[in-house]
Amino acid sequence: MSLSRTLAEVRGCRLCAEHLPLGPRPVLRATTSARLLIIGQAPGTKVHETGIPWNDASGARLRDWLQLAPETFYDESRVAIVPMGFCYPGRDAKGGDKPPRPECAPTWHPRLMEALPDIALTLLVGSYAQARYLPETGKMTMTARVAAWRDFGPGTIPLPHPSWRNTAWLKRNPWFESDLLPELRARVAALLSSSAAA
Template structure:
C-alpha cells in the first residue's frame, strides 16, 4: 500500500474538547526549535479525547512533513500491518492518538539517516497532551527514544532486549516495539519471536480496545 499523500486532513476533527483543541492549535503553532529545523517547523500530532491507544514514535520523515499525516510512508504501512488496522481506523483520532517524541522533521546525518527527535518537544508538550487523554489503555513505545524517555531505568541494555521483555511492561499498559522501518527487516528475521510472540498480543489488545 503506497503512502497516503494528502488524503486525510492534517487538522483533527472537533472532538468536543475545546481545551484539547486549543492545546493542539498551540502545538501546531510551536516554533521552539525552528532555527534548528532544515525544512522549518510543521508539528505533526493527531489525537482526540476518548482515544484508547497511543503511539509514541520518533519524528516525522520528509513525506510526513510534506503531507502533515503521521506515518504516511512505508514505515506506516508496516505499522498498520503490525496492528492489523485499516487506514480509516488508524487515522481516526478518537480511536488512536499519535504523539511522536519530536513533532517536526529533524533533518539528516551527513552519512545518511534521520537525526534524533528534537529534545525540546517531549518536555514542552507531552505531559499537557497526556492530561487530556484519560482513556488511553495501551501506549506503543516505538524505538529507542520513546523507550528511553518513558521507561527510564526500567529499559534493558538494548532495544532488542527491551522489546523481548515486552510482557514486563504490559501491566502498565506500555508496549515497547522496534521502529517499523524496512531497514529493520533483517532485525525481524534475526528475532522471529517478535512476529510469533509479540504481534499476536499486540493485535489482540488493539482489537479488544477498539471493539
C-alpha cells in the same frame, strides 16, 4: 488546559525552528476519547510534506503489525499519534533521519498526556519513546526492551521502529512475529472494538 488549546499552541510552536531544515510543521493527532496511543520518533520528509503521520512505508508496516486498516488507524476518536518530535528534524551524516528534537517531548508531552485520560494501551515505537516512558529500563538496548515486553503490564508495549532499516532486525528476532505480534494484535483489536461499541 483543554486539549484543543494545547494542540493549537503546538501547531504554532517554533521552539527549535533554527534546527529544522524544512521549518516547523508539527504532525500529531489526538482527541480526548482516544484509547490507543502511538508514540513514535519524528516525521520523515513524506510525512512532513503531507502532514499525515505514518503516511509512508514505515506506517504501512506498522499498520500491518497492528492489523489495522487505514480508516481505523487514522480514526482520531480512537487512536492518538504523538511522536517524540513533532517536526521533521533533518538528515544525519549517514543519510538517515536525525533523532527527534530533544526539546519537543519535554515541552509538550506532559500537557498532552494529561489531556488524554482514556488511553488504555500505549505503543512505544523505537528507542527514544522507550527511553522516556520506560525509565526503569535504564540503558537497556531497544532489543532487550522489546524482548521484555511482557514485563510492562497490559497498558504498554515497546516496539522496534517499523522502518526498512529494521528488516534485518526482524529476521534476527523471530520471536517478535511469533510471540509479540499476536498479543499486540489481540490487545489492539479488543481495545478498538470496545471503544467503537462505546
